[in-house]
Amino acid sequence: MKQYLLPENGNFYKANMHTHTNISDGAFTPEEIKKKYSEAGYSIVAFTDHEVMVSQNHLTDAHFLAINAVETITSDKWPGGYCYNKTYHINFYAKSPDITHCPVLSAKNIWQEHTKAYATPEMIEHPYKNHYSIAGVNDAIQKAKAAGFLVCLNHPVWSSQDYTDYMGLKGLWGVEVYNTGCYRGGQHDTVQPMVDMLRTNEHVMPVAADDIHSAGDAFGGWLMVKADQLEYTTVMNALERGDFYASTGPEIKALYLEDGVLKIETSEAFSISLISSYRYHRERRGTDEAPLTAAAFDLNEFIKQNNAHAYPRNTPWVRLEVRDMRGNLAWTRAFFLDELNGRGE
Ligand SMILES: [Zn+2]
Ligand SMILES: [Zn+2]
Numbered sequence: 001m002k003q004y005l006l007p008e009n010g011n012f013y014k015a016n017m018h019t020h021t022n023i024s025d026g027a028f029t030p031e032e033i034k035k036k037y038s039e040a041g042y043s044i045v046a047f048t049d050h051e052v053m054v055s056q057n058h059l060t061d062a063h064f065l066a067i068n069a070v071e072t073i074t075s076d077k078w079p080g081g082y083c084y085n086k087t088y089h090i091n092f093y094a095k096s097p098d099i100t101h102c103p104v105l106s107a108k109n110i111w112q113e114h115t116k117a118y119a120t121p122e123m124i125e126h127p128y129k130n131h132y133s134i135a136g137v138n139d140a141i142q143k144a145k146a147a148g149f150l151v152c153l154n155h156p157v158w159s160s161q162d163y164t165d166y167m168g169l170k171g172l173w174g175v176e177v178y179n180t181g182c183y184r185g186g187q188h189d190t191v192q193p194m195v196d197m198l199r200t201n202e203h204v205m206p207v208a209a210d211d212i213h214s215a216g217d218a219f220g221g222w223l224m225v226k227a228d229q230l231e232y233t234t235v236m237n238a239l240e241r242g243d244f245y246a247s248t249g250p251e252i253k254a255l256y257l258e259d260g261v262l263k264i265e266t267s268e269a270f271s272i273s274l275i276s277s278y279r280y281h282r283e284r285r286g287t288d289e290a291p292l293t294a295a296a297f298d299l300n301e302f303i304k305q306n307n308a309h310a311y312p313r314n315t316p317w318v319r320l321e322v323r324d325m326r327g328n329l330a331w332t333r334a335f336f337l338d339e340l341n342g343r344g345e
């Protein structure tokens with residue numbers, strides 16, 4: 001029997017989850033973003049302007065879905081310029097198009113004059129106070145989740161963060177493993193922060209996104225979301241469940257478990273890797289002449305051995321990476337032992 005780890009039915013929709021417009025420091029209007037991304041084959045764009053959430057519901061139609069969102073910045077000491085400074089950049093995505101208020105915003109945090117026009121009365125009268133600390137960020141995550149948001153830690157590597165800055169964060173939905181703006185700016189984000197968090201049993205998902213500010217940041221990293229229809233809450237539920245993969249190129253066409261064997265079908269790939277929580281890793285390799293388009297990994301022994309041990313904290317998982325001939329990657333989310341046992345999460 002096949003157990004689908006990416007849903008068997010539904011359609012794939014291409015999504016850019018990180019976008020700045022001229023509401024904050026982006027070069028394009030929301031309408032121009034819709035046009036550019038639609039022409040490039042995207043169906044979904046999350047609008048994540050700095051410090052303000054401005055509804056873009058009017059852009060949504062049968063072929064395009066606008067997700068309402070915001071990116072907040074909480075910086076450590078800020079002497080300015082190129083001096084020592086670490087920062088949390090966090091995206092909050094509204095799970096319903098009716099949500100108009102994000103409870104972790106403050107009018108005081110808006111640094112651009114023209115953006116101040118978008119401050120809501122709540123942001124002025126009840127400003128949220130950010131703290132650069134694990135407790136401070138956990139408070140923001142908790143409040144935002146309770147108000148109906150998915151929360152993503154953005155580009156931690158670019159932000160000069162390390163283990164001490166993200167371990168202990170609770171309830172994140174995602175973490176960026178690739179950010180086009182950061183990548184093309186010379187500081188490449190990696191999977192390591194996500195992997196560190198997965199090892200403490202935080203079920204964080206891999207996010208690849210553009211963080212577009214201008215044309216140079218476009219179309220580098222995206223999510224492929226599998227959902228029944230291009231409708232706001234349907235898509236947000238699919239994102240929350242993890243019915244997607246992240247990519248900078250390769251396609252994942254199917255992913256399922258059959259009699260303990262994990263099977264994946266892809267576009268032409270140079271390598272397909274299985275990576276686990278602890279020191280069980282495998283790679284299948286093709287060649288330029290004979291690229292891979294599928295791979296199978298027998299997990300029976302992995303599942304059996306892990307079921308035989310009690311894991312009080314670090315629940316085992318596996319995830320996959322696909323690399324094409326040009327070095328572009330696709331990342332699945334992690335599949336934890338309960339799910340591999342067919343029991344869901
Ligand atoms: Zn950012
Ligand atoms: Zn950004």
